[in-house]
Amino acid sequence: MTDSSFPTFVHSYLDNLYIKGRKASTIKRYEHDFSLFFRWLSQQTKGRTIESEWMNITKEQVQQFITYLFEEKEHQIRTVRRIHSALKQLAKYCIEENFCKEHPFAFSGAPELILTPLKPSEWVSSQEVSQFIQTLRSNKNLSEQQLEVRPLLKARNEFIVKLFLHYGLTLQEAVDLTMTQMKFESGTIEINGEADKRSIHLSQPDRQLAFSYYQKIPEPVRPRLHENDPFLVAFDFQRKTYRWSYEEDKPKQLTNIAIQKMIRLEVARGELRKGISAQHLRNRYILHALLQGELTENVQKKLGLKSPLSFHRYVLTIDKLTEEQRHDLLQQYGRKD
Template sequence: MMSLFKNLGKTVKPIPLPAHTMDLPGYVRMPDFIRSYIDHLASKNFSKATMRRYVYDFDSFFQFVAEASGESIQARDITQEAFLEIDGSGIAAYAEYLALTKQNAPSVINRKLSALQSLFRHLIDIGVLSENPVAKINRPKQAKRDPVYLTKREWDELMQLLPSNVEMNAREATHYERDRVRDITLFQLLGYSGMRLSEMTQLTWNAVDFHEGTIRVIGKGNKERVIPLAKPVRVALRKFAAHYSLTMRGPEPIFQKQGKALSPRAVQHILKRHVDRLRPVLPFLERKQITPHKLRHTFATRLATGGVDVLTIQQLLGHESVATTQVYAHIGDREKKRAIELFDSER
């Protein structure tokens, strides 16, 4: 019995991979200490999207190591001891490689460095490292840009043409007939709720309360928030349920395909397909790259221009910090000023 506890954690008995790794391409290629870190993130309720991005960024770093050393390296064979020998000059060389060789944008470079910095911070927390080699690296500066969003007129024009067969051939129109109501509902929900794409694809009928007029959303960090059910969304969901003979209750995802929740990538593809076909008749789509996240911006901007305070917008969007939300207040003020200027010019 004594030896059982003494050797706990040193057993050679194979342990099945954790469930969260099923959707993390590259997880099995990672070194043991990085897989342990990803498992740690999973235990803290980090989203799969975040963990997937970390694995991708760690893989990018090991590719750099292989290129810089000129050796054939299998990431899984790298030991924690060998990894901890890296210093600031090695991280600086990686940042330079990302900028000059890979020509990554500043935002991408900062994201990849942040992934490493988070890993090193974890290694410090567990007592195997004393200093974070990423902390003193000069990061590339990112230009601050206002979020891309649709004005009310642009949104109205888009929603007016979305149900139509404009710019479709006969075959495409026949195919669209099956998905028309679903696609309209997806757009309405994104534009009138401000939900993240991942939140919407996980939404169940049980989370929608038509009597109270609310949607219960599970966001980042497994945090719950409640969003008022806008009338266009209420109407769209009822039509959606009626059209596809759905019961409007239960724990199953609202949007499904072949019995499984519609994936975020599938929704991105659906939106892109409609934006591409409507671009010839809606000129603003030429200069605005509309994605599900841009419709989240559209929702937030509509609130800001309508005079909603920043703290309320923060709560509706599920932002951790109000600083993230502050940009919408800036846009709201600018749009109000422009409206007054137009009013004055008519006098």
Template sequence: MSENVNVSLKLFIEYLQIEKNYSQYTIEHYQHDISEFFMFMSEQAIAHLTQVEYQDVRIFLTDLYDKKMSRKSVARKISSLRSFFKFLLREEKVGENPFALVSIPKAQKKLPEFFYEEEMKQLFDACDASTPLGQRNKGLLELLYATGIRVSECSQIRLKDLDMYLSTVLVRGKGSKERYVPFGSFAQDALEKYINHGRKELLANGNVQENLFLNARGGPLTARGIRTILDKIIEKSSLTGRIHPHMLRHTFATHLMANGADMRTVQELLGHAFLSSTQVYTHVTNEYLKKTYMAHHPRA
């Protein structure tokens, strides 16, 4: 395959980092999807990106479906490659976008997964607040549940972004959009304990860091590191199954709406650009209320 293929990918990654300001986690997804298409090009003896045609794209999609790939995964790959070729078209590296006419398969409508209040208590109880790492984990879990912020946003929080007097945190969301999100007394207590004790001990293992959450070596805790911590917390709890990072975000929104918060407020707190992204929680809340009713009403 032509060396220009890898050069084009490198330019696209720089575009995502500098112009789009995407998180490293998102960029890795793009890189994986595009590299997979490069492998397909090699198998089909397509040497240059300018040689890719609509018919080649159809064969590529057929291969994905033959591998029993989910519609959600296929849709993501189409979106990644469409953006890639759109960038190449803008840079005049190709003459057309072969993915422009490909329709993205509609994903199966699936309600977001979330934790019930008693399940959240089990997660909090699984954090050993007597150790520096346990204090960090408790503060991390409390903040994620209290604010509904994304894991990628949480990993970027600096110590100076916290306002303990107003109980708010400055969050940098997608596209460098900033918003202030409040947090409650439970999160405040956990964060103060971590900052005054656990974080200072972790800092002794490394250099001075601006980041709020640190790893065991005293360095910044990455988004991937946060995901690993959440997995370990659920392993220590009595809950079964796996935790994915967005479950805490879904739980935050679901519990707010179940207790009477209006959709516009939840939209603002989550940092959603469109209200339609928040509306899914009305359906989740109905399920939540039904389960709560069935569990607690004496005549249910």
């Protein structure tokens, strides 16, 4: 998103800063921060305008954006706090000008300057993993309509979860996977991360799972081998088939919103605690890798992280784990190389 395409209320707020005599450099910094946020928000839209998406943003989305800044942009804490402050001021302005009655950013707290360990609620336990995988493989609590399309979606959904749980991919890395990155012959995935490219070697069961999902896609809408087609394809529940983008002349890419919704629905179907997300699965992967004795530098490379800062909370967490938590995190359900 360019500055000129900002929503109207953002232009109004920036003009207000100018009238108040803020320095040009300060306003420019605000523009940069807003551009980063609204680019991210535009990827979260659910058919609504960006203005409507801002006005209806949830507390969960606010936290997702903060996580995005830490995990994918790898910003330092002070930078994240600065961006959060800019968005908080924008939210307060929107309330004052009656653009909206309330806004989560106006009442959210900035991340602490001093990093703290992860709470146990921020990763999944081995029992939760076991229950989640069993749910993904079962037909428990499915409607007749869902049962009709279950054979097409079962392998896809489980493989998506395994990408986070067994290989530590970010949500965006999973969404962005293309057929050029999927190497079925060698059982590897080439990840084009922001920091560097890296290869992930799939276990034999996960390799079979990925290929099973691929073969289930009807041939007319199936991603083409060695092409830039998305590997994870959106599904049309009304037509009961995978979707094709006629504008781009290739399968319709599955969105991060759709993945989040799938996980949320499967968590509810499995009667697991609310709030379990891709990040919870990824957190378990990182803690598991560190507990196995892998060097921080090696785990960073596996995850494509650019700086030790993004890892600091995980290292702090390892130091604070109880013996019971350590034992639980060392369990790796369903991973057989």
